[in-house]
Amino acid sequence: MLGFFLEDRILMALGALLYGIAFLYVLLFVRRDRSHPPSITYAIILVGWILQTTGMYIRGLEVGGCPLGNAFEILQFVVWSLVLLYLVVGSSFRVSLLGFFSAGLAALLGLFSLLPAFDQTRREWMEGVSVWVELHAALALFSYGVFAILALVSAMFLLRDYSLKKKNFHGVFHFLPSIKQLEDIKYRLLVTGLLILSVSLLLGAVNWSQGDSTLYPKKFLPTLALWLCYFVLLILRWRQALRPASLAWASIILFFVALITLGPVNASRGALAPVPNDGDTSSLREIRSSPSEPLSPDFTISR
Amino acid sequence: MPVENAITNAPDNLFLYGATHREVPLNLREKLAFTEDRLVDFYRKTKGHPHLGELLLLNTCNRMEIYGVAPQSALFSKEILRGSLSATLSLPRETLDQCLQFTVGKPVVEHLFRVASGIDSLVVGEAEILGQVKAAYATARTEDTIGPLLNRTFQKSFQAAKWVRTHTDIGKGQVSVGSVAVELAGHVFGDLADCRILIIGAGEIAERTLTSLQSRGVTNVTIANRTYSKACEAARIFHGRAIPLEDINTAVREADIIIGSTAAPEPILTAPDLKSLLARRPLQPLFLIDLSVPRNFDQACENLSNVYLYNIDDLGNLAQDNLKARHQEIDACRQSLSLRASHLWERLDSQMKGPSSD
Numbered sequence: 001m002l003g004f005f006l007e008d009r010i011l012m013a014l015g016a017l018l019y020g021i022a023f024l025y026v027l028l029f030v031r032r033d034r035s036h037p038p039s040i041t042y043a044i045i046l047v048g049w050i051l052q053t054t055g056m057y058i059r060g061l062e063v064g065g066c067p068l069g070n071a072f073e074i075l076q077f078v079v080w081s082l083v084l085l086y087l088v089v090g091s092s093f094r095v096s097l098l099g100f101f102s103a104g105l106a107a108l109l110g111l112f113s114l115l116p117a118f119d120q121t122r123r124e125w126m127e128g129v130s131v132w133v134e135l136h137a138a139l140a141l142f143s144y145g146v147f148a149i150l151a152l153v154s155a156m157f158l159l160r161d162y163s164l165k166k167k168n169f170h171g172v173f174h175f176l177p178s179i180k181q182l183e184d185i186k187y188r189l190l191v192t193g194l195l196i197l198s199v200s201l202l203l204g205a206v207n208w209s210q211g212d213s214t215l216y217p218k219k220f221l222p223t224l225a226l227w228l229c230y231f232v233l234l235i236l237r238w239r240q241a242l243r244p245a246s247l248a249w250a251s252i253i254l255f256f257v258a259l260i261t262l263g264p265v266n267a268s269r270g271a272l273a274p275v276p277n278d279g280d281t282s283s284l285r286e287i288r289s290s291p292s293e294p295l296s297p298d299f300t301i302s303r
Numbered sequence: 304m305p306v307e308n309a310i311t312n313a314p315d316n317l318f319l320y321g322a323t324h325r326e327v328p329l330n331l332r333e334k335l336a337f338t339e340d341r342l343v344d345f346y347r348k349t350k351g352h353p354h355l356g357e358l359l360l361l362n363t364c365n366r367m368e369i370y371g372v373a374p375q376s377a378l379f380s381k382e383i384l385r386g387s388l389s390a391t392l393s394l395p396r397e398t399l400d401q402c403l404q405f406t407v408g409k410p411v412v413e414h415l416f417r418v419a420s421g422i423d424s425l426v427v428g429e430a431e432i433l434g435q436v437k438a439a440y441a442t443a444r445t446e447d448t449i450g451p452l453l454n455r456t457f458q459k460s461f462q463a464a465k466w467v468r469t470h471t472d473i474g475k476g477q478v479s480v481g482s483v484a485v486e487l488a489g490h491v492f493g494d495l496a497d498c499r500i501l502i503i504g505a506g507e508i509a510e511r512t513l514t515s516l517q518s519r520g521v522t523n524v525t526i527a528n529r530t531y532s533k534a535c536e537a538a539r540i541f542h543g544r545a546i547p548l549e550d551i552n553t554a555v556r557e558a559d560i561i562i563g564s565t566a567a568p569e570p571i572l573t574a575p576d577l578k579s580l581l582a583r584r585p586l587q588p589l590f591l592i593d594l595s596v597p598r599n600f601d602q603a604c605e606n607l608s609n610v611y612l613y614n615i616d617d618l619g620n621l622a623q624d625n626l627k628a629r630h631q632e633i634d635a636c637r638q639s640l641s642l643r644a645s646h647l648w649e650r651l652d653s654q655m656k657g658p659s660s661d
Contacts, residue, residue: 033472033628164490164611167621178493179588179609240585243608 008062009114011055012076016110018048019083022103030100030172041099042091045106049083052110056080068137070120074262075113077138079106081145090149095177095185101152109148133207139200140223144258146193147230151255153189154248157182161245183244186251187237194230201227222261229254314651316356317452318377319411320384321368322402324425331402334394335367345391346446354379357450359443359457361418363435365425370415372452377407412456413644419464421473422636428473428629433464455651463643471639473632476625480508480618481515483625484592487618488516488560491590491611496520501558503527503551504565505537508594508615512562513541525558527551529565555580562592563599574603577610585609592618 022044029036056076059067067073086102156176163173176182201223233250236242242250322335337345342360349355357372373380388403389396406414417423419436440457443449449457468474477483485495492498498521502509505528513524524543527550528534534545546554548571555561555572565571572591577600581589586609593600593614605612 033475160490164487165605167613167617169490169621176490178489179491181493183586183588237586243585244588245608 008055008059009119011051011058012110013114015048015050015052015055016079016107016114018044018051019079019103019110020107022048023100023107026097026100026103030097030175033170033174035175038096038099041103042087045083045099045103046087048103048106049080049087052076052080052083066134066138068141070118071262072113072115072119074141075109075118075259077141078144078148078259078262079110079113081142082106082109082148085145085149095153095156095181096175097156097172097177098149098152100172101156102149105148105152130207132203136200136203136207139196139203143193143197143200144255144262146189146196147251147255147258150186150189150193151252153182153185154251157186157248158245158252161248179244186244186247190230190234190237190247190251194227194234197223197227197230226254226258226261229257314452314648315408316373316375316377317408317411317456318371318373318380319368319406319414320371320381320403321361321366322404323368323423324365325423326404327402331398332365332367334398335392335402337362337367337392341391342442343446345387346443346448348391349384349387350446350448352383354383356380357453358448359439359453361436361439363432366418368418370411370453370456372450377405381405409644409648412460412648413641415456415460416463416640416644417637419460420467420636420640421464422467422633422640426478427626427633428475429478430468430474433461436464437461452651456647459643459647463640466643467636467639471632471636473629473636476621476628478622478626478629479511480594480615480622481512483618483621484512484562484613485515485519487592487611487613487621488590489519491588492559494520496522498559499523499525499557500543500560500562501525501527501551501554502537502543502562502564503548503571503599504529504563504567504595505533506564506594509562509564510537510541512592512594516560517541525554527554552580556583558589559587560590560592561600562594564594565599566595567599568597570597570601571599572604573601574607577601577604578607581607581610594618 022041025044026036026041056067056073059073063069066077068077082102083106086099090098090102157179159173160176160179160182163169163176164179204220233242233247233254237247322332324332327335337360342362345360346358349358354373354375355371356374359370361368361370369384371380371384385396385399385403388394388399392399414423415436419433421428421430421432424432436457440449443453477486488495488498495516496519498516500513500516500521500523502513502524513521517524522542524538524541525546526534526537526541526543527546527548528537529548531545531547534547537543538545551571555577561572563571577589581587589610591600591604591610591612593612596615598614600612600614602612602614604610
């Protein structure tokens with residue numbers, strides 16, 4: 001019985017479930033125009049995140065590195081980053097309802113990632129992969145977590161703008177933070193996300209320039225395009241050429257574009273092993289038991 | 304009369320003699336109002352009277368209530384108080400009989416709990432009443448006219464009021480135009496301390512709104528008026544800067560909140576003008592509060608990005624909505640307070656009959 005709960009997917013599903021519970025818990029309060037105890041929401045999300053982290057750790061042990069080998073793992077990593085950001089820096093922003101929106105998006109993406117089709121194949125045993133390549137991939141996806149929070153804060157900004165324009169302050173509108181506070185946080189998140197993505201791209205570029213692998217345009221170009229889009233947003237914001245509402249819309253759209261670009265990025269990876277249908281992972285264990293086998297050069301760059 | 308004494312009077316001797324806004328119109332309540340001197344005079348005259356035990360007088364705009372504990376018969380105490388009030392307020396006893404109600408026993412506790420919680424206030428849920436009850440309690444303690452029974456009852460009423468405000472929505476939302484405007488400013492700017500305010504014109508509501516904003520930390524105030532001397536006078540009162548009405552364009556460009564309160568027959572700010580004035584600050588939100596009729600700000604201003612326009616009707620409607628929401632909470636509050644009053648009543652009763660356990 002305990003073994004069932006120590007399955008990586010089960011733990012990650014429980015994490016997503018708890019995020020959903022946190023979302024519904026706050027929803028019950030805001031629907032009645034009542035404030036919720038933030039410590040309880042925080043605690044539920046924290047327990048969910050611990051379960052998800054444990055699940056990812058178990059998956060990491062199975063694949064011998066950061067679990068970023070298929071759509072399921074990538075989405076889980078984005079969710080993990082998003083929730084981590086909320087838990088660590090969210091409270092310093094002092095933004096009411098950020099936990100509510102973070103939990104909602106985390107539950108949605110987390111449960112969506114559980115679709116069996118996303119976890120059909122797994123990466124080969126990863127021993128020997130450069131730690132810089134690992135860092136490059138992890139940072140890139142962590143920046144997606146920052147952009148996820150940026151999209152959430154942008155959605156909150158648009159809701160607050162709507163409530164002020166329509167003079168409606170019931171339910172969720174009553175508890176939203178101020179327009180100015182949301183605008184300030186949007187800017188800080190945009191700068192932070194862009195910085196992290198830049199470092200990630202720099203690490204990837206350095207690794208590539210050292211020449212032991214080939215660059216996959218399918219993977220590189222969408223990521224570079226995404227970086228460029230966020231960079232343009234930042235420039236426009238600096239030049240005061242983009243109104244706050246337009247920046248909010250652009251941030252939301254770009255985040256969904258970012259999620260879509262994960263498709264080609266993931267497809268460009270090589271050396272994926274199918275998961276046995278009956279759930280038997282002995283083939284993975286076999287791969288793991290022979291780590292001395294040379295890794296495909298394709299694999300290295302695909303990280 | 305030290306308040307630490309054990310309760311020796313039966314709680315049935317607890318009485319309330321007074322008038323509230325519910326039964327007595329303003330013109331009569333005015334006659335019942337106590338000045339500070341009258342209050343001290345009243346306490347001095349009644350203190351130590353053999354038919355008057357503990358006493359506490361609560362005097363606000365909406366009520367004049369005397370809470371007391373009769374040493375013998377409550378009716379004796381009422382007669383003594385009637386004579387004393389007639390002398391202090393210079394009112395015939397018949398007028399007092401028309402206005403004042405007399406209640407004894409448990410309903411007094413229930414009433415006090417409702418009063419302290421703001422349930423019985425004219426503006427339901429207002430918080431000032433609790434401060435007024437506490438002040439009346441402090442005065443009575445200073446005058447040494449309260450004893451253990453009133454002390455316990457009032458202390459419990461403070462706890463009940465706090466509970467109601469924490470656990471129900473009776474105090475939620477603002478119910479005056481000025482407070483609603485300040486709440487809205489908070490939705491736009493969060494912390495108001497750094498906000499720059501521009502007031503165009505003058506008027507009572509505008510001044511009250513400005514006072515509310517200043518209570519939230521606003522210090523940067525500019526006042527524009529067609530009559531410059533009036534602007535200077537208002538600037539002196541509100542520690543602001545005065546400018547002539549002709550110079551408002553620069554002030555509009557710099558302001559975070561603009562309050563319009565002139566008698567101008569046409570809008571003084573049109574949407575195209577405002578759009579061009581704000582072109583240099585596209586990221587900064589602007590909150591327009593139009594307190595004038597006819598309106599000072601063209602309604603089309605609300606369609607501009609980052610501009611939030613509220614006129615007097617919008618503010619009034621929001622205040623009404625909040626008040627309605629408070630009224631919906633009254634039944635739940637009454638129920639909770641009634642339970643608490645019953646609980647206190649049982650404890651007072653058992654303390655009177657047996658040794659003190661509380």
